[in-house]
Amino acid sequence: MPFFRSLRCGWLLALACTLPALAGTSTATRPVAPASAQASPAVPAAPASAPAAGEAVDASQRAFGRARDKLLQVRTLLRGQDSQASVGSGFLVSDQGHLITNFHVVSQFALRPAQHRLVYVTADGRQGALQLLGVDVVHDLALLRVADPGALAGRGPLVFRPGDEPLQRGERLHALGHPLDVGFAVVGGSYNGLVERSFLPTIFFGGSLSAGMSGGPTLDERGRVIGVNVATRRDGEQVSFLVPASFAAALLERSRQATPLLQPIYPQLQEQLQAHQAALVERFLALPWRPSGHVHWQVPVPREDFMRCWGRNTAAEGRGLQFERSDCAMDSRVYVSGALQLGHLQVQHEVYDGRRLGVLRFQERYSRSFGNESFGSDTRQQTAPQCHERYVRGAGAPVRAVLCLRGYKKLPGLYEMSLLVTVIEGLDTGVQGRFNAFGVSLANAQRLAAHYLGAFGVNAPASRP
Amino acid sequence: MTTSADPTPPAAQPPGGSLQRADDGPALHDSPAARLGVVELLDRDGHARWVHPVERWPVRIGRAVDNDLILDDLHVAAHHAELAPGPDGVVLLCALPSLNGVQLGRRRLAAGDRQAPGSQAWTLGTTRLRLRLAADPVDAERALSSAPAALHTGLYAALLWLWLLARHALELDPGASFSEWLSPLLSAPAMVAGWCLAWALVSKLFLHRFDFMPHLALVVRMLLLIVLVSSLLPLLAASTGWAWLSRIADSVQVVLALVLLTRQTLLVLPAQRRPVVIAAGAAWVFGSATLLALNQQRADRWFEELYVSTLPLPALLWAPVVPVDRFVEEIAGLEKRVSAAVRDAASAAQGGTEADEE
Numbered sequence: 001m002p003f004f005r006s007l008r009c010g011w012l013l014a015l016a017c018t019l020p021a022l023a024g025t026s027t028a029t030r031p032v033a034p035a036s037a038q039a040s041p042a043v044p045a046a047p048a049s050a051p052a053a054g055e056a057v058d059a060s061q062r063a064f065g066r067a068r069d070k071l072l073q074v075r076t077l078l079r080g081q082d083s084q085a086s087v088g089s090g091f092l093v094s095d096q097g098h099l100i101t102n103f104h105v106v107s108q109f110a111l112r113p114a115q116h117r118l119v120y121v122t123a124d125g126r127q128g129a130l131q132l133l134g135v136d137v138v139h140d141l142a143l144l145r146v147a148d149p150g151a152l153a154g155r156g157p158l159v160f161r162p163g164d165e166p167l168q169r170g171e172r173l174h175a176l177g178h179p180l181d182v183g184f185a186v187v188g189g190s191y192n193g194l195v196e197r198s199f200l201p202t203i204f205f206g207g208s209l210s211a212g213m214s215g216g217p218t219l220d221e222r223g224r225v226i227g228v229n230v231a232t233r234r235d236g237e238q239v240s241f242l243v244p245a246s247f248a249a250a251l252l253e254r255s256r257q258a259t260p261l262l263q264p265i266y267p268q269l270q271e272q273l274q275a276h277q278a279a280l281v282e283r284f285l286a287l288p289w290r291p292s293g294h295v296h297w298q299v300p301v302p303r304e305d306f307m308r309c310w311g312r313n314t315a316a317e318g319r320g321l322q323f324e325r326s327d328c329a330m331d332s333r334v335y336v337s338g339a340l341q342l343g344h345l346q347v348q349h350e351v352y353d354g355r356r357l358g359v360l361r362f363q364e365r366y367s368r369s370f371g372n373e374s375f376g377s378d379t380r381q382q383t384a385p386q387c388h389e390r391y392v393r394g395a396g397a398p399v400r401a402v403l404c405l406r407g408y409k410k411l412p413g414l415y416e417m418s419l420l421v422t423v424i425e426g427l428d429t430g431v432q433g434r435f436n437a438f439g440v441s442l443a444n445a446q447r448l449a450a451h452y453l454g455a456f457g458v459n460a461p462a463s464r465p
Numbered sequence: 466m467t468t469s470a471d472p473t474p475p476a477a478q479p480p481g482g483s484l485q486r487a488d489d490g491p492a493l494h495d496s497p498a499a500r501l502g503v504v505e506l507l508d509r510d511g512h513a514r515w516v517h518p519v520e521r522w523p524v525r526i527g528r529a530v531d532n533d534l535i536l537d538d539l540h541v542a543a544h545h546a547e548l549a550p551g552p553d554g555v556v557l558l559c560a561l562p563s564l565n566g567v568q569l570g571r572r573r574l575a576a577g578d579r580q581a582p583g584s585q586a587w588t589l590g591t592t593r594l595r596l597r598l599a600a601d602p603v604d605a606e607r608a609l610s611s612a613p614a615a616l617h618t619g620l621y622a623a624l625l626w627l628w629l630l631a632r633h634a635l636e637l638d639p640g641a642s643f644s645e646w647l648s649p650l651l652s653a654p655a656m657v658a659g660w661c662l663a664w665a666l667v668s669k670l671f672l673h674r675f676d677f678m679p680h681l682a683l684v685v686r687m688l689l690l691i692v693l694v695s696s697l698l699p700l701l702a703a704s705t706g707w708a709w710l711s712r713i714a715d716s717v718q719v720v721l722a723l724v725l726l727t728r729q730t731l732l733v734l735p736a737q738r739r740p741v742v743i744a745a746g747a748a749w750v751f752g753s754a755t756l757l758a759l760n761q762q763r764a765d766r767w768f769e770e771l772y773v774s775t776l777p778l779p780a781l782l783w784a785p786v787v788p789v790d791r792f793v794e795e796i797a798g799l800e801k802r803v804s805a806a807v808r809d810a811a812s813a814a815q816g817g818t819e820a821d822e823e
Contacts, residue, residue, distance in 0.1 A: 319638050319640050320638040357638065357639065361635055363778060364636065366776055367774065370774060370775075371775065372774070375771055377763070377764060378763060378765065378806075383806035383810065384764045386802045386806075387771055387772050387799070388795055388796055389708060390787055390795070391782065391784050391785065391787070392789055393786050393788050393789065394789075398782060400776060402772040403792075403796055403799075405796070405799045405800065405803050406803065407804060407806055407807040408807070409807055409810035410814075412807050412808075415800075415803065424776065424777065425779055445796065446794075446796055449793050453789045453792065453793070454789050
């Protein structure tokens with residue numbers, strides 16, 4: 001398969017399905033670009049559209065005015081030199097100085113508290129220290145508390161919109177935050193429902209979020225929090241994402257009395273990621289594979305309930321190996337750090353047709369395609385892969401299976417499983433598949449492998465064309 | 466008197482009369498029956514350039530004209546050494562007072578030291594000498610070392626070339642243009658010829674012979690073996706399911722390449738068999754140990770290869786095929802090694818604060 005990797009990369013970039021996090025790390029260097037954009041003719045354009053959206057401007061003004069006191073910038077500073085390692089936004093959710101932000105805004109502090117400290121800055125320029133009380137890493141949320149509650153006393157919290165008042169598509173929303181460390185801002189947009197085919201419920205916000213707004217609140221017309229700014233798509237326009245407010249409310253309930261976390265929070269991450277992978281694998285195993293559409297080959301292709309599949313094939317007039325490729329992956333990934341995202345699955349396969357090549361040439365390419373798979377290497381986050389290989393009785397034909405496990409160095413008990421499978425049956429045609437699971441338990445890795453292998457092979461010979 | 470390591474032999478007969486050129490007739494007072502032995506003066510290649518017949522003991526050696534064997538070597542004393550039988554009849558080499566002494570094997574004889582030289586060569590100044598006694602057995606005549614028949618070499622070369630062409634043909638899609646064939650057609654033969662030419666030049670340096678064909682014969686045979694092994698071992702591994710066959714394929718190729726190099730070196734330095742073989746063995750041991758250690762440290766395994774990357778033809782699948790459940794159970798065996806690596810990383814991280822993320 002990565003026989004064709006170079007092509008695939010270009011394809012992935014163009015249609016990337018990942019949610020680029022609004023990690024503040026890049027914002028430190030970024031203000032230059034937006035500053036020049038500000039000077040561009042984009043500024044006079046706003047009054048021009050004012051008459052049509054006059055009411056909306058008022059609503060935005062009201063939303064910002066009401067929330068201004070409760071809005072904070074959350075900075076992660078390097079302990080030694082006080083320079084900022086990451087900046088994001090946050091908002092007060094209690095009278096005792098609790099605030100909600102994204103996990104990825106404070107992840108550097110959460111993973112290495114000895115080297116960092118957290119501070120807030122208010123819209124009126126007040127500053128103070130923050131404590132980390134709890135995280136919901138799966139939904140990318142963190143609960144913080146102002147170290148000296150008296151400092152922000154009397155400002156009051158933003159309230160969550162009750163769950164029994166569901167949002168209507170097209171409803172006007174206001175996202176607040178501190179984009180790119182430029183200044184507090186309000187961005188209008190609309191509610192577009194939940195992101196389709198996402199494992200984790202995520203709100204599709206039709207508005208522009210920028211780095212640095214992560215962790216800020218998105219409010220409805222009445223100033224109630226409906227979600228937390230979390231991500232945006234860089235390949236689109238005004239396609240941004242919010243974490244539904246209910247998860248933030250749950251985190252507040254769960255951890256409001258917690259003692260501040262002073263040690264790296266890997267044990268909590270491990271626990272939450274274990275629960276996440278258990279739920280994910282249960283849901284995935286409950287889904288049947290969907291038919292791949294091939295007459296001869298039996299290839300497991302996942303249903304697209306919470307995955308997205310992309311297909312690609314070679315030009316029909318090529319004189320070399322013909323193939324069709326399918327790439328299924330989940331949008332939802334759990335962000336732990338810039339270098340570590342897990343809690344997701346990936347299913348790929350390639351069907352080869354070498355009838356224009358002849359048996360020997362086909363076998364050479366089939367072997368090469370099987371042989372050039374990468375299973376990663378020893379990195380700071382993960383161990384080197386350990387593999388097991390065998391011929392396994394697949395459906396109707398033997399398959400060669402290579403299964404590799406890599407451990408996560410800071411998250412014992414979770415593994416990256418990669419299963420490479422190829423059918424040993426055809427002389428000048430064949431199929432190869434790969435199933436990756438990031439951050440699953442050993443038992444679940446085994447269940448997933450069995451699930452996949454059992455569905456790999458050939459259909460009954462009678463059905464061959 | 467003429468001696469020395471000077472390769473040009475003098476035209477004139479030595480005045481002492483008892484030293485003679487190896488290819489000349491016997492000297493005046495010399496009769497084969499009366500010879501007790503000969504002292505041979507060796508050239509830089511170890512061949513006897515001059516032979517001095519010994520008809521009586523002692524044989525005194527030095528630069529002065531009253532010696533039995535007169536050496537023209539500025540690093541030799543007037544009376545440098547003497548050969549004479551000891552009390553038990555064994556001929557001993559005795560060093561006389563000199564600045565440079567006598568080198569016998571690894572031992573340096575100072576003035577007054579005596580030692581039996583046996584058949585070993587010894588050095589006075591820059592002159593290498595060897596004693597051969599009449600009673601010493603003479604080695605049997607050796608056949609001329611001849612290169613294997615050129616016909617066979619040609620056959621192997623053709624096979625090798627065909628194999629490389631076939632492999633190239635496999636990698637090309639049907640209908641490839643002629644230019645895509647140029648590299649195996651031209652560069653492979655050119656590289657083999659260039660390699661053998663280089664070795665032939667080396668053999669010219671050491672043996673004064675242009676041994677192109679013997680090297681070519683060796684190279685084509687060994688290369689053929691290497692390409693066959695590199696193709697067949699992984700296929701065999703894939704068919705039998707014996708992964709180790711594929712794991713060692715690279716090492717086997719390295720060993721074969723090392724054997725080729727060693728044998729080519731021996732063709733050039735036939736007299737240095739032991740040191741050459743020992744050096745090659747040591748290179749292999751140290752090289753392999755370093756590679757294994759590197760693999761172990763970098764990838765937590767001994768061999769570079771992570772999995773057998775060759776697939777068998779369906780008809781040639783002889784390996785056992787296990788049920789899915791069995792395979793899945795066996796995965797549990799990986800967990801021990803992975804968690805050991807995780808624990809190692811954790812204890813390493815405790816050693817110091819870590820730069821992390823991003």
